[in-house]
Amino acid sequence: MEIQVEYYLIISTIMLFAGVFGFLTRKNTLAMLISVELILNATDINFAVFNRYLFPEQLEGHFFALFAIAIAAAETAIAIAIIINIYRNVRSIQVKDLEEMKH
Amino acid sequence: MEFTIFILLLPVLMFLFLGLAGHKLKPSVAGLCGTISLGTVAVISYITAFQYFTAPRVNGVFETLVPLNMEWLRLTEHLHIDLGILLDPISVMMLVVVSTVSFMVHIYSMGYMKGEKGFQRYYAFLSLFTFSMMGLVLATNIFQMYIFWELVGVSSYLLIGFYFTKPSAVAASKKAFIVTRFADLGFLAGILVLSFFSNTFSFTELMNGSCTSVLQSAAGQTFLGGSVIAWGLGLMFMGGAGKSAMFPFHIWLPDAMEGPTPVSALIHAATMVVAGVYLVARMFPLFIDYAPDVLAGIAYIGAFTALFSAVIACVQTDIKRVLAFSTISQIGFMIVALGVCTGKDAHEGLGYMASMFHLFTHAMFKALLFLGAGSIIHAVHSNEMSDMGGLRKYMPITHITFLIACLAIAGIPPFSGFFSKDEILAAAFKYSSMIGWLMTFVAGLTAFYMFRLYYNIFWGKEHKHEHTPHESPLTMSFPLMFLAAVTVVAGFIPFGTLVSSNGEAYHIHLDIVVASISVCVAVISIIIATIFYRKEEQPIPDMLGKKFRSLHTAATHRFYIDEVWMFITHKIIFRCISTPIAWFDRHVVDGFMNFLAWSTQEASFSIRGFQSGRVQQYAYVFLIGALVIIIGLLLLFI
Numbered sequence: 128m129e130i131q132v133e134y135y136l137i138i139s140t141i142m143l144f145a146g147v148f149g150f151l152t153r154k155n156t157l158a159m160l161i162s163v164e165l166i167l168n169a170t171d172i173n174f175a176v177f178n179r180y181l182f183p184e185q186l187e188g189h190f191f192a193l194f195a196i197a198i199a200a201a202e203t204a205i206a207i208a209i210i211i212n213i214y215r216n217v218r219s220i221q222v223k224d225l226e227e228m229k230h
Numbered sequence: 231m232e233f234t235i236f237i238l239l240l241p242v243l244m245f246l247f248l249g250l251a252g253h254k255l256k257p258s259v260a261g262l263c264g265t266i267s268l269g270t271v272a273v274i275s276y277i278t279a280f281q282y283f284t285a286p287r288v289n290g291v292f293e294t295l296v297p298l299n300m301e302w303l304r305l306t307e308h309l310h311i312d313l314g315i316l317l318d319p320i321s322v323m324m325l326v327v328v329s330t331v332s333f334m335v336h337i338y339s340m341g342y343m344k345g346e347k348g349f350q351r352y353y354a355f356l357s358l359f360t361f362s363m364m365g366l367v368l369a370t371n372i373f374q375m376y377i378f379w380e381l382v383g384v385s386s387y388l389l390i391g392f393y394f395t396k397p398s399a400v401a402a403s404k405k406a407f408i409v410t411r412f413a414d415l416g417f418l419a420g421i422l423v424l425s426f427f428s429n430t431f432s433f434t435e436l437m438n439g440s441c442t443s444v445l446q447s448a449a450g451q452t453f454l455g456g457s458v459i460a461w462g463l464g465l466m467f468m469g470g471a472g473k474s475a476m477f478p479f480h481i482w483l484p485d486a487m488e489g490p491t492p493v494s495a496l497i498h499a500a501t502m503v504v505a506g507v508y509l510v511a512r513m514f515p516l517f518i519d520y521a522p523d524v525l526a527g528i529a530y531i532g533a534f535t536a537l538f539s540a541v542i543a544c545v546q547t548d549i550k551r552v553l554a555f556s557t558i559s560q561i562g563f564m565i566v567a568l569g570v571c572t573g574k575d576a577h578e579g580l581g582y583m584a585s586m587f588h589l590f591t592h593a594m595f596k597a598l599l600f601l602g603a604g605s606i607i608h609a610v611h612s613n614e615m616s617d618m619g620g621l622r623k624y625m626p627i628t629h630i631t632f633l634i635a636c637l638a639i640a641g642i643p644p645f646s647g648f649f650s651k652d653e654i655l656a657a658a659f660k661y662s663s664m665i666g667w668l669m670t671f672v673a674g675l676t677a678f679y680m681f682r683l684y685y686n687i688f689w690g691k692e693h694k695h696e697h698t699p700h701e702s703p704l705t706m707s708f709p710l711m712f713l714a715a716v717t718v719v720a721g722f723i724p725f726g727t728l729v730s731s732n733g734e735a736y737h738i739h740l741d742i743v744v745a746s747i748s749v750c751v752a753v754i755s756i757i758i759a760t761i762f763y764r765k766e767e768q769p770i771p772d773m774l775g776k777k778f779r780s781l782h783t784a785a786t787h788r789f790y791i792d793e794v795w796m797f798i799t800h801k802i803i804f805r806c807i808s809t810p811i812a813w814f815d816r817h818v819v820d821g822f823m824n825f826l827a828w829s830t831q832e833a834s835f836s837i838r839g840f841q842s843g844r845v846q847q848y849a850y851v852f853l854i855g856a857l858v859i860i861i862g863l864l865l866l867f868i
Binding site: 147150151152159222225226 | 843844846850853
């Protein structure tokens with residue numbers, strides 16, 4: 128039995144909004160980073176699904192997903208490096224403690 | 231003639247050098263530097279004068295040369311402000327006068343100011359003063375003249391207030407500056423009016439007739455009953471009256487005596503006070519062509535000033551103040567001479583030549599008188615005549631030179647003052663016998679008060695001194711002797727062939743009637759002064775002073791003109807005009823600006839929360855915004 132496209136989309140939507148919600152509400156920068164990963168993964172799913180159902184003989188969507196994964200990996204590396212540096216400087220990775228550049 | 235640029239460059243460089251590095255030099259070295267540079271300037275001026283006056287004439291007149299002219303500010307296509315050097319007979323004559331007197335004052339100051347605090351500063355200011363006066367004299371256009379005119383005002387302010395720890399000197403310097411600035415307001419307005427109609431600042435263009443048609447059409451336009459050109463020239467004369475201390479702007483000059491004596495000599499004899507005369511002479515062709523009525527008015531102002539200040543000079547007791555009022559009176563003579571001209575022709579314009587001639591000779595003997603007074607003050611440490619008396623035995627050089635200057639200013643032949651004053655009287659008589667007789671009377675008064683001064687200083691009762699008065703050192707007596715020599719011979723210069731109203735050679739011939747009358751008047755005045763003041767006891771002047779007590783008191787108080795000015799400025803201008811304006815400025819203008827600043831600050835405080843640096847907040851706002859836009863678009867298109 129063929130799985131319908133809507134199911135994929137429901138999952139990716141839930142993941143996307145979970146990511147957005149997490150990004151807005153988490154206090155920990157690592158948790159915020161994970162939320163961003165969720166958003167990216169939700170879009171990756173969308174790329175793959177749309178490619179598979181709408182243009183099955185072509186591969187652009189898959190490659191887009193691969194690119195996004197690669198870039199997400201790089202971005203994560205940088206973000207974690209930043210977070211480590213923040214921790215070294217203020218001994219905390221809580222968002223509320225990062226107020227040195229406020230105003 | 232390109233080397234004339236050094237006449238301007240040397241003093242200004244010396245000013246910068248002494249002003250910036252002077253305190254590192256020894257005073258004597260600084261003085262020597264200033265004097266040598268000024269000596270060079272004097273030599274250059276003499277060479278310029280020699281070359282200029284020996285150059286061949288073109289159509290019977292000396293050419294007007296402009297060896298240097300740079301455009302500085304271009305306002306419109308025609309109207310531009312230049313800086314340059316203009317050589318014509320009167321500017322070359324002024325070059326010689328200014329540089330000679332200034333040089334003598336530089337030498338003299340080395341002796342007079344010896345040991346003063348701020349000696350280097352003094353020489354720096356002297357250089358600045360000479361520079362600004364030279365710039366004024368050599369100006370190619372009215373605006374350059376105005377720039378240097380103001381510079382002269384500033385440097386006189388600095389020099390008069392040289393003893394800045396003395397309150398009276400500070401007050402005098404401020405008074406001189408403010409009064410002349412006040413008059414300069416008129417000068418500036420005049421420049422603007424004139425240049426608006428003639429479309430040029432340049433003297434050469436104004437004089438050579440290239441804007442005649444414009445001026446003629448402007449002369450037809452009237453304002454309050456006078457042509458606009460006449461108004462412009464009249465306003466310009468207001469500036470000239472301020473600098474030349476004409477009534478009622480004369481009040482600053484006697485107070486300016488608070489400065490060092492050599493400065494008084496410089497300001498009085500050659501530089502600042504003759505600037506007004508020079509200005510009128512410079513604008514003379516325009517006055518004659520477009521504003522003869524203004525010129526007549528100038529003659530009456532000059533005549534009144536001459537009489538007025540001569541009367542005051544008769545009762546002053548401070549020797550420098552007598553000389554100051556005498557200067558005002560003599561400047562009045564020059565102004566009268568310019569005012570009584572009726573045409574550009576050499577005979578009708580006799581007064582022009584006479585005025586310049588008197589300017590020349592007066593500069594020499596008035597500088598001599600002031601430097602002599604300085605020498606006396608140096609010896610007795612007082613300005614009051616009552617502290618002097620019987621000095622002729624102690625100071626022979628000062629005595630003889632002072633006597634020569636007194637004879638010259640009194641108009642006794644063959645001293646130079648006789649020749650120049652006589653030309654003025656001749657011109658005045660030709661214009662109207664009333665002015666002629668008035669000026670003859672003033673000439674008599676001049677002889678009287680000068681010899682009153684002379685007898686009170688060198689004869690009369692001998693006063694007890696702290697130490698016996700002594701003759702001044704050579705640095706001071708040399709300028710006295712030099713100027714005395716010039717005073718003796720200057721009258722024989724064929725002045726009319728060099729400077730005249732239309733530029734053509736004019737051979738001075740003495741008007742025997744006028745000359746004999748004026749000499750008789752002068753001699754009688756001197757005899758009266760001799761009878762009054764020769765003896766140790768002076769019963770007649772005391773008796774006259776008691777008899778005409780009110781007149782005497784009024785004259786001693788300079789006819790209360792200072793008080794009138796105080797009333798006008800304090801009671802009327804300050805209280806009725808300035809106070810409301812100040813209130814308006816402080817409350818309305820400042821209040822509006824403060825409100826603007828305050829509201830900006832409040833607004834910025836209230837919105838600075840947006841820039842919190844919290845990424846989550848940003849994302850939240852972004853998200854809400856995106857939602858609003860999407861919902862809006864959906865509502866719009868569905």
